[in-house]
Structures are given as C-alpha cells and as structure tokens.
Amino acid sequence: xxxxxxxxxxxxxxxxxxHPAVHHLDGxxxxxxxxxxxxxxxxxxxxLMKAISGALRPLGGAIERCGLDSxxxxxxxxxxxxxxxxxxxxxxxxxxxxxxxxxxxxxxxxGNHARIADAIAAVGLTGFERRPIGTLSGGQMQRTxxxxxxxxxxRLILLDxxxxxxxxxxVSDLLDLVRRWHGEKRTVxxxxxxFELVRAHFPQTLLLARGPVAWxxxxxxxxxxxxxxxxxxTEAPQDGAAPCSxxx
Amino acid sequence: MSVYDLLVGPFAEFEFMRRALVGVFALAxxxxxxxxxxxxxxxxxTGDAMAHAILPGAALGFLFSGLNLYAMTVGGIAxxxxxxxxxxxxxxxxxxKEDASxxxxxxxxxxxxxxxxxxKGSNVDLLHVLFGxxxxxxxxxxxxxxxxxxxxxxxxxxxxxxxxxxCVDPTFLASVSRAGGPSHIAFLALVVLNLVGxxxxxxxxxxxxxxxxxxxxxxxxxxxxxxxxxLATCIAFASGAIxxxxxxxxxxxxxxxxxxxxxxxxxxxxxxxxxGGIVTARVQRRHLEA
Numbered sequence: 001x002x003x004x005x006x007x008x009x010x011x012x013x014x015x016x017x018x019h020p021a022v023h024h025l026d027g028x029x030x031x032x033x034x035x036x037x038x039x040x041x042x043x044x045x046x047x048l049m050k051a052i053s054g055a056l057r058p059l060g061g062a063i064e065r066c067g068l069d070s071x072x073x074x075x076x077x078x079x080x081x082x083x084x085x086x087x088x089x090x091x092x093x094x095x096x097x098x099x100x101x102x103x104x105x106x107x108x109x110x111g112n113h114a115r116i117a118d119a120i121a122a123v124g125l126t127g128f129e130r131r132p133i134g135t136l137s138g139g140q141m142q143r144t145x146x147x148x149x150x151x152x153x154x155r156l157i158l159l160d161x162x163x164x165x166x167x168x169x170x171v172s173d174l175l176d177l178v179r180r181w182h183g184e185k186r187t188v189x190x191x192x193x194x195f196e197l198v199r200a201h202f203p204q205t206l207l208l209a210r211g212p213v214a215w216x217x218x219x220x221x222x223x224x225x226x227x228x229x230x231x232x233x234t235e236a237p238q239d240g241a242a243p244c245s246x247x248x
Numbered sequence: 249m250s251v252y253d254l255l256v257g258p259f260a261e262f263e264f265m266r267r268a269l270v271g272v273f274a275l276a277x278x279x280x281x282x283x284x285x286x287x288x289x290x291x292x293x294t295g296d297a298m299a300h301a302i303l304p305g306a307a308l309g310f311l312f313s314g315l316n317l318y319a320m321t322v323g324g325i326a327x328x329x330x331x332x333x334x335x336x337x338x339x340x341x342x343x344x345k346e347d348a349s350x351x352x353x354x355x356x357x358x359x360x361x362x363x364x365x366x367x368k369g370s371n372v373d374l375l376h377v378l379f380g381x382x383x384x385x386x387x388x389x390x391x392x393x394x395x396x397x398x399x400x401x402x403x404x405x406x407x408x409x410x411x412x413x414x415c416v417d418p419t420f421l422a423s424v425s426r427a428g429g430p431s432h433i434a435f436l437a438l439v440v441l442n443l444v445g446x447x448x449x450x451x452x453x454x455x456x457x458x459x460x461x462x463x464x465x466x467x468x469x470x471x472x473x474x475x476x477x478x479l480a481t482c483i484a485f486a487s488g489a490i491x492x493x494x495x496x497x498x499x500x501x502x503x504x505x506x507x508x509x510x511x512x513x514x515x516x517x518x519x520x521x522x523x524g525g526i527v528t529a530r531v532q533r534r535h536l537e538a
Contacts, residue, residue: 099424
C-alpha cells in the first residue's frame, strides 16, 4: 500500500524575469508528509513556497497539486506582510482564517466563535482577543498567525521560516501545532535554517540550492557532504546568461 | 445671545441653513467611512490627487452646459473614474507604485482642466466649481448627495471584508480569494463618487477635506476599526454643523469654515488624543502591575 501523492514537481523551473531561482526540480511529496526545506540564502526556498501556493507562475515545468483546490492550501509567507498599524484586534485577525467557510458575507455563527476561541487558546493567546495587533510582540504575532492557520483547516500547509527570531518556548509551542497537523495527516512543508530542529522534528528534508541537492530522509539529506555541496552554490543571476540548454 | 440663538436659531429660521445641514449630514455619512479606509490604505494623497482630477471633468461639463448639476456631475465622475481606475490598473499591472501613477494621471488631468477653463474664461462661475456652494444646495443636488451616501453604505457592506483584509494582509487575501482586485476598484469608484458629491457643497479643492481630516482625527481617539469609522463620520458631521454656524455668525465663507473646524478638531486630537497624541504620549502616568 503506497501513500497517495499530494504534490508533484515535473522539471520545475522558477524565477523572476527569466533568471531561474529554482532549476529543474523533479519529485513528489506524499500526502501527510512533514517535509523541511533547507538550503543557503538565495537557494530558492521561498520562491518554491510561493509557487506551490500559486502566487508565482513557473518559468518551466509544472507543479501538480493532486486534488487540491487553492483553498486547500494555507501559506504563511516569510515575515508575513501584515500591516501591524491597522486598527484590528487579535480576534478579528484570527477570524479571517474562516474565510473559506464564511466567504464574503457569511455570518460567523456560534460554532465558529467557539472555533476561533479554541484556535486562540491553542496558541496560548487566551486573554489577548481584544488587543490591537499593533501591541503584540513578534512571538505573539506569530502565534496569532498560527491560530489563523489553524482555522484555515487546510490540507497542505506551507510555512516560510516560521520560527525566525522567536524564543525557545514559542518555537516549541508552535512546533506542537505542526506535529498536531502532521498527526491529522495534513501535508506540511516548512522552510527552516535550524538543522538541529529539522533533525529532531522533520522526518524528511529537501536540500535545495537552486537545483535539488538531496531529497529524502532527513538524516541522509543533512549529511556533511551534501551540506558542503549546497554551500558551494553561488550562481548569481547573470545578465548575459544564455537560454538554458537543459530546457525542453 | 442665548444658546438657542447660537446653535438652533440659524437652522430654525433659514431654509438654506437647513438644506446645508442635511447636505453635510449626507456628505459625512459617505465621507466618514471612505476617508477612514483611504487613510488606513495609506491613500490619503491619492484622495487628494483624485479630488484635483475631478476638476477638468466638471469644467468640461460646465463648458458645454453652464452650471448644470448633471453635466458637471457626469463630467466629474468620468474624469475621476478614469484617473482612479487608470492609475489603479497601471499600479497593479506594472512595477510603478500607486502614488506615482496617481501623480502622473492627476498632473495630466489638472493641466487639462486649466486648459479647458482658459478656453471659456469665466472665472467667477469657476469659483463655484473650485469652492462649492454649500449654502445654495437645491433639491436635485441634495438628492444626488443623499443617493451617493446610500450607495456608499451599501457598497461598503458588500466589500467590507476584502477591503479590510487587503489593508491588513494582502498576501493572505490573495491566497484565499480573488475579491481583492474588484473590491479595490469598487472602493476607488466610491472615492470618486463621494468627491463629486462633495464638490457641489465644498468645491473640488476642499471636498477631500471632509474625508481625510475626520479620519485622521478619529485615529487619535480609538484603536479599533468599527469605532474609528463611526467616529470619523460623527466628526465629519459635527464639523459640518459647527462650520455652518461659524460661517453664519461671523459671515465667513462656509466651505472653508467647515474644513477649518475639522482642522481644529484634528489639531486638538494630534496634541491630546488618548491614542497616541503628542502630549498624551509624553505625560508619564504610573505604569500598571501587568
């Protein structure tokens, strides 16, 4: 019995203005996988996340989102562009996660109010409901965004450096949520830099350095020679670069 | 002089004052929420630019039909929408930020307006377009302004969620819905409509004042969106009513009086508003336990 495939990359090339950031990526992510995406800065990790979420069109190849509608995908971008000065409360920001259920006009009924309260409790922010988001600390803000992710009830969850600049307690609380999603058979892809954390919590890893360096069980992927290989990646976009010969 | 003579008398005695009061009430209902969102979307200057852009359209209507309400309204709306939608589309389709594209459009339309005006050359009537006639609002104008207020409230009820979400977290909105673009354009249309409604009373140059000043004032008093919108609307109406009284008692021009009252409310709030006023922030109160 094999697990069904959730995402498949076919000779995927991503980039900006024809300069590739991710080059010829092939492979598949199984449903329910907990996959870390690692690699040096500029390796194309964020670009890959953006493309999976549907916000970026591939330069070549394809991403197959097997049976997934765009609403089944929840995406937390790196340093999410939330306007912290906007006068909105934690409760209302978290409630936005219900968009899929409530849409443009749908009321937020009693059941949903309970869901929102549960999500806020799950990230440990009970008591902060009425606080304006502008008064939150960085960690509290990230907890708020995770509560919103909880409500989105997505089958594929994309996290771009979700634990940056957070203290150990916050990271461990948020990791509990990630493990909970994994237990619920949701597929989670997370861009991460902390190899210790990846080794401890993520069964699978994709090591990316524009092209895929290694992809598989974390212990094998994060072997010293692979990491050395990834570090050597220094392909700056070149103005005069010729069209890629490997392109079909 | 009794309090009655000061505050109620002018409205009880003169019909043009009552009409003006109804007019500023209708304007406030539309301008309050629209102004609040303009401010929160960091589009205050955009609103100003669009107000200028209405001038050539209204002038064109004036050129063909004189001081005709409908010709000037249609001209103003057409010019405003052209600038708003054109700049919005360019901002979305290119790398150019919205303020830059807006500036480009409004400079063009303003120059065009001046050109049209100089063709006809009747500067006296044009003062009407520039500064409005809040004390001379006739029935059709009042109905137009009230209709715009109604349309504004209905439209805002429809686009409220995407509008809010596009301010707070545009990436998130784009990931869950395609409503961002259409609601943005609908909002820009509302801005134009309210500016055109405003220009009959306050003129093209000042109508944006009843949007921006109350919104900016309210920001210094509350920290949540719904009260902010409600308060901005109340401040807009209060500025209108007090401005009319000031203009009545001191024989001052009414449009500038209304905007100056709103400006005074703003100045006071900047200083002592509880939500981040300059003085408030400097006053050391004992910190709390937790």
